[in-house]
Amino acid sequence: MVPADLNVLKCCQSWVDDGYAVVLVTVLRTWGSSPRPPGSMMALREDGAVSGSVSGGCIEDDLIHEMREEGVRALCADALPALRKYGVRAEDAHRFGLPCGGTMELVLEPICGNSVLPELVEQLEQRKAVLRCLDMETGIATLGPAQSGDLPVLVEGRSFRHALGPRYRLIVIGAGELSRYFCMVASGLNFDILVCDPRKDYLVDWDLPDIPVTREMPDDVVLQANPDSRTAVVTLTHDPKLDDLALMHALQSDAFYVGALGSRSNNTRRVERLRDYFDLPQEALSRLHGPAGLYIGSKTPPEIALSILAEMIAAKNGVLLSSQPSVSEGKALLVS
Structure with missing residues (x-):
């Protein structure tokens, strides 16, 4: 990178x-x-x-x-x-x-x-x-x-x-379709991007030659990167075997943003695993953006990518956002 x-x-x-x-x-x-x-x-x-x-x-x-x-x-x-x-x-x-x-x-x-x-x-x-x-x-x-x-x-x-100084870095776990749209926009925002996915099948259709991909295990990648205050880590695989250890290391680093894709119920179980099996303190768990992204009614991969990037850029720029509203509220509230 x-x-x-x-x-x-x-x-x-x-x-x-x-x-x-x-x-x-x-x-x-x-x-x-x-x-x-x-x-x-x-x-x-x-x-x-x-x-x-x-x-x-x-x-x-x-x-x-x-x-x-x-x-x-x-x-x-x-x-x-x-x-x-x-x-x-x-x-x-x-x-x-x-x-x-x-x-x-x-x-x-x-x-x-x-x-x-x-x-x-x-x-x-x-x-x-x-x-x-x-x-x-x-x-x-x-x-x-x-x-x-x-x-x-x-x-x-x-x-x-x-x-x-160092460009803002972005470590993306997972090389699926959502990751592709996510990285395309993040590249335009001048992030220095590294995609990590050890699953061979997910790399066959990767068509962004300027964005490097590694097949190393995500937790090893995060450890080697030693995330600082200009680094974001986002997991997009839905696979606890890939996401959890990477999140554990990222949440204990200085990364300015740590986000994980998934539903509310998935995120609840994820937090429980990180707390019960990896002994992460509440202070670290509270840094997790999960489900990642602002609520904008997103359904498609490009829309989901946009919602996550919007939340990530807000964190980068020091903009405080309220906790995620319910779907029925239909909007995210900006805290003045």
Whole structure:
């Protein structure tokens, strides 16, 4: 489960270690519509190889062409960080494939020893939130802890600040039809997803190649992941042999959301098992979202996936919801 940002940074460092000149491109600001949000990164190697993305492709093509034809100094005068805007004029927006009215500003940074990438990669691999500050006049970068309120990217004077940290993770137990819809939407919400299902038959029709699947036992997967406050665990199998042990570990972790699919009666029996056979304390049991999801009258797998994701996002964003209403109430109540 390697976050995209970390993969870009690791590519940067690997290419520099191999003797290549490399420019790190970061989306600083956007106006109107834009293909990628602020903080998105791309590594650009002197021979035109890239890792990551800052647009739908046309801006990358322009930077690649310039890098190949003229080298790093064409992008970064005096081998120092530089700013560049795309889409200011209508013809530029059309040329570079930006949506109507879209404009984006990029930071172009030549990677060197002052970029402190090895230290940054090490901290991100430890799932730390890091604030990287780049002096645009000297190219010297420093690292410090990122705070929850830090913007993804910010320019103050000639200082470029980039808050980096682990993406929110999602561990999904079960690879059935519901899981497929669940993961499709969660992927669009930028979760770093791992699906776990040791049942061979359930993996035959899995058609989401960008979402990894493991056949390890769910409890082993949860233990290895060591869920932190940016991790959610959702069980979707209805099978106690797969769900219960995974839930036991997840409920005793720092996971911000632990949910389990099933009816109210199934959930009652699940809680009893976790309490009576696994000795989970009430404090841990009270963290279980079961049945998982907000009541929206969902019947189909896509609707059920939407209801669970809505509850999960509410937990991620710190929105307090009342306990699940009965079906007769027909709605979920928001606690002010």
